[in-house]
Amino acid sequence: MSNFSIYDIELFNKQVQKYSKYFDVDSPKQFTLAQWYEVISRFSLDIHYGKSSVQGREKRHVNYLSMEFLIGRLTGNNLMNLGCYEQIATYLKKYDVELVDVLEQERDPALGNGGLGRLAACYLDSMASIAQNATGYGLHYQYGLFKQYFEKGEQKEKADTWNRDHYPWHTFNSSKTQEVFFGGKIKLVADDKYEWAPDLVIEGYAFDLPIVGYKNDIVQPLRLWEANSEQSFNLEKFNNGDFLNADEVIINAKSLTQVLYPNDNHPNGQKLRLMQQYFHCACSVADILSRHLAQGHTLSEFGQYQVIQLNDTHPTLAIPELMRMLLDQYDMTWTQAWKICNETFAYTNHTLLPEALEQWDLALFKTLLPRHYQIVKKIDRTFKEKVVEKFGDDEQVWEKVAILNNDKIRMANLCVVTCFAVNGVAQIHSDLIVTDLFPEYYQLFPNKFCNVTNGITPRRWIRQANPQLSNLLDRSIEGDWTKDLNLLKGIEKFSHDSGFKEEYYRIKQNNKAVLADEIKKTLGLSVNQEAIFDVQIKRFHEYKRQHLNLLNIIATYQSLKDNPNQDFTPRLFVFAGKAAPGYYLAKNIIHAINNVAEIINHDPMMKGKLQVAFLPDYRVSLAEKIIPAADVSEQISMAGKEASGTGNMKLALNGALTLGTLDGANVEIAEMVGKEHIFLFGHTVDSIRKLLAEGYHPRNYYDENEVLKNAIDFLATGKASNGDKTTFNLMLDNLLNHDPFLVFADFESYVDTQKYIGEAYLNKDKWVHSAILNTARLGMFSSDRSIRDYQQRIWLKK
Numbered sequence: 001m002s003n004f005s006i007y008d009i010e011l012f013n014k015q016v017q018k019y020s021k022y023f024d025v026d027s028p029k030q031f032t033l034a035q036w037y038e039v040i041s042r043f044s045l046d047i048h049y050g051k052s053s054v055q056g057r058e059k060r061h062v063n064y065l066s067m068e069f070l071i072g073r074l075t076g077n078n079l080m081n082l083g084c085y086e087q088i089a090t091y092l093k094k095y096d097v098e099l100v101d102v103l104e105q106e107r108d109p110a111l112g113n114g115g116l117g118r119l120a121a122c123y124l125d126s127m128a129s130i131a132q133n134a135t136g137y138g139l140h141y142q143y144g145l146f147k148q149y150f151e152k153g154e155q156k157e158k159a160d161t162w163n164r165d166h167y168p169w170h171t172f173n174s175s176k177t178q179e180v181f182f183g184g185k186i187k188l189v190a191d192d193k194y195e196w197a198p199d200l201v202i203e204g205y206a207f208d209l210p211i212v213g214y215k216n217d218i219v220q221p222l223r224l225w226e227a228n229s230e231q232s233f234n235l236e237k238f239n240n241g242d243f244l245n246a247d248e249v250i251i252n253a254k255s256l257t258q259v260l261y262p263n264d265n266h267p268n269g270q271k272l273r274l275m276q277q278y279f280h281c282a283c284s285v286a287d288i289l290s291r292h293l294a295q296g297h298t299l300s301e302f303g304q305y306q307v308i309q310l311n312d313t314h315p316t317l318a319i320p321e322l323m324r325m326l327l328d329q330y331d332m333t334w335t336q337a338w339k340i341c342n343e344t345f346a347y348t349n350h351t352l353l354p355e356a357l358e359q360w361d362l363a364l365f366k367t368l369l370p371r372h373y374q375i376v377k378k379i380d381r382t383f384k385e386k387v388v389e390k391f392g393d394d395e396q397v398w399e400k401v402a403i404l405n406n407d408k409i410r411m412a413n414l415c416v417v418t419c420f421a422v423n424g425v426a427q428i429h430s431d432l433i434v435t436d437l438f439p440e441y442y443q444l445f446p447n448k449f450c451n452v453t454n455g456i457t458p459r460r461w462i463r464q465a466n467p468q469l470s471n472l473l474d475r476s477i478e479g480d481w482t483k484d485l486n487l488l489k490g491i492e493k494f495s496h497d498s499g500f501k502e503e504y505y506r507i508k509q510n511n512k513a514v515l516a517d518e519i520k521k522t523l524g525l526s527v528n529q530e531a532i533f534d535v536q537i538k539r540f541h542e543y544k545r546q547h548l549n550l551l552n553i554i555a556t557y558q559s560l561k562d563n564p565n566q567d568f569t570p571r572l573f574v575f576a577g578k579a580a581p582g583y584y585l586a587k588n589i590i591h592a593i594n595n596v597a598e599i600i601n602h603d604p605m606m607k608g609k610l611q612v613a614f615l616p617d618y619r620v621s622l623a624e625k626i627i628p629a630a631d632v633s634e635q636i637s638m639a640g641k642e643a644s645g646t647g648n649m650k651l652a653l654n655g656a657l658t659l660g661t662l663d664g665a666n667v668e669i670a671e672m673v674g675k676e677h678i679f680l681f682g683h684t685v686d687s688i689r690k691l692l693a694e695g696y697h698p699r700n701y702y703d704e705n706e707v708l709k710n711a712i713d714f715l716a717t718g719k720a721s722n723g724d725k726t727t728f729n730l731m732l733d734n735l736l737n738h739d740p741f742l743v744f745a746d747f748e749s750y751v752d753t754q755k756y757i758g759e760a761y762l763n764k765d766k767w768v769h770s771a772i773l774n775t776a777r778l779g780m781f782s783s784d785r786s787i788r789d790y791q792q793r794i795w796l797k798k
């Protein structure tokens with residue numbers, strides 16, 4: 001590794017001594033871990049911004065707009081990227097302090113729900129690390145995603161106070177404050193010239209977090225906006241347009257950025273959410289405009305110097321907002337302003353689930369954003385001419401591609417019509433966008449559509465999460481694989497080397513021991529470390545099919561009870577993940593898993609054979625503990641439903657073998673590692689089409705498959721709920737009568753594949769060989785590669 005470091009350990013030492021006075025102790029020996037955490041973080045923050053000058057770099061600045069950034073703990077990551085982790089760790093040893101213990105003091109800033117927010121965080125890391133000029137724009141939520149805990153097996157939520165106001169890694173940037181308008185009236189002041197007299201003005205305060213490039217002297221901001229105002233507003237009155245006579249449900253305007261909406265892959269229809277979205281966009285667009293002009297560029301050059309990447313449709317309002325600014329503040333014509341928007345915006349689609357596509361109620365939209373309503377209407381009208389030109393006056397086509405439809409405004413449509421690029425997040429997903437979701441748009445704009453397969457940052461997901469494996473890779477590979485993940489190919493030649501394999505295996509076992517400790521600590525459960533660690537860690541959603549996993553666990557339990565002497569490879573099933581608080585079916589699945597776990601873990605016959613550990617409060621720092629210890633990675637979504645997934649990449653990179661459907665990035669993982677080193681099962685997108693066309697009847701599977709019937713009946717007869725037969729009705733009725741995600745159709749194939757995995761694990765030599773090849777062949781899933789794809793396919797193209 002290079003000696004790169006912009007840290008001066010002597011300066012750090014002085015700081016430590018100074019803090020002794022500040023903390024009023026005789027010696028740093030008396031610092032608490034929390035105080036060490038504060039000293040280290042604050043000192044590291046003194047690195048300077050602005051080193052990331054444009055010189056020698058692409059001139060186009062990427063503005064990454066996302067409502068979520070799931071950044072995880074920053075201190076350890078920043079020390080590593082600054083190249084001073086080892087120095088600090090060594091320094092602390094003088095005081096008998098372990099750096100890892102200090103780092104445990106940080107609460108994850110949980111400013112995101114799941115994959116989408118984590119992707120944004122990985123992309124910021126990669127842009128800083130490969131020297132792509134970029135600013136991340138998000139919201140400074142006071143409460144991040146709720147904390148999850150279990151009570152009698154059920155999920156409970158409590159507020160996540162991440163101590164925003166004392167967080168050491170951000171700074172209030174008072175020169176960047178913006179004003180945001182809401183409601184009110186539009187006045188026509190001259191020909192085609194409008195003025196907005198708002199009802200409510202909220203200030204946006206900028207809080208900057210440093211995104212530190214990996215050992216390259218680059219620091220770029222993640223700018224998070226926080227609402228501030230002395231005014232109050234009435235949420236109810238927005239709907240009926242009676243905004244000024246507010247008297248009930250008064251909300252302090254400051255609370256606009258209080259909470260992150262806890263839904264994943266599901267829109268939040270609330271007014272407050274629309275206000276959050278606009279607040280985010282208005283602050284960000286104004287900031288981008290003023291940075292652009294301050295750099296001495298003209299407005300007509302905007303698209304040459306700026307790209308605005310929309311992370312899903314959540315920041316779509318940036319489009320009409322930029323239009324409004326150019327038209328009303330900078331006196332541009334419609335044609336000029338529209339051209340700039342076409343050159344500037346690019347949209348990343350994250351889902352095909354129809355229920356997850358955002359639509360806003362027009363009446364609400366009009367009251368809240370009257371000027372934007374006019375602008376969107378004009379975009380819609382102008383677009384219609386283009387559609388008629390191409391398809392004639394075909395009502396059916398217009399019905400599908402219109403932006404305004406049935407008193408709704410469809411955000412994805414606004415994005416596709418405006419943006420110069422639209423990308424999906426894995427090849428299969430990008431193909432389905434073109435064939436299933438937007439076929440008419442594809443005919444209109446074939447050149448807009450492209451694929452950029454998601455990626456993960458190797459800095460956090462190996463170097464930080466798996467130090468032992470990193471050490472082995474450092475010793476076995478020439479060059480820094482952290483910067484060029486394709487260098488991992490270099491360990492392929494050791495996949496038959498018994499010494500290397502032994503070491504690789506020992507590291508996995510060490511990581512399993514660490515996770516076993518964590519499980520013991522949180523759940524009081526002692527697990528068998530020789531068992532297969534089979535993990536499913538992700539948000540709870542029907543399409544991700546945690547209930548398919550559960551049904552196999554029940555079936556396995558029943559089989560072991562009936563036939564205790566059968567050959568069986570011990571299993572530990574690990575779960576982690578949250579359900580949205582209002583998603584009762586997903587919470588019902590969590591409840592069932594916990595109750596089944598309780599029974600299995602307390603059955604003396606199962607001891608060391610079959611165990612289930614559901615770790616509460618899934619978050620980035622917990623993921624970092626589970627992933628290095630996994631043997632099997634459950635990626636079992638219904639084919640066609642998981643846009644990409646990134647958990648699948650993190651796990652495979654750390655040597656877990658994937659048990660998955662041909663969905664999302666699993667398809668590309670299978671191509672990269674080879675079919676022999678991954679366990680595929682279940683229906684494909686094509687076979688599902690056929691099945692559904694013939695008519696799908698889940699009850700037939702239940703009637704005809706005894707193993708499935710027994711597993712379902714275990715829950716239906718109250719065996720996991722103290723005899724109460726209704727506890728899991730929500731889930732059971734859904735499965736038996738609808739099963740929209742084809743759990744029953746894939747059950748048999750899943751159970752068979754799980755059996756096969758049990759046998760495969762017995763051949764340690766072959767298993768470790770496959771695991772090594774997974775690590776070796778996962779280089780393309782570095783988010784550095786994703787960012788280079790964005791550069792080549794989108795940002796540098798126009």
Ligand SMILES: *Cc1c(COP(=O)(O)O)cnc(C)c1O
Pocket residue numbers: 070113114115116118537538539618619620623644645646647648650
């Ligand atoms: C990677 C990650 C996710 C995404 O997981 P998927 O399996 O791709 O859904 C969600 N949450 C956290 C904390 C993560 O680190």
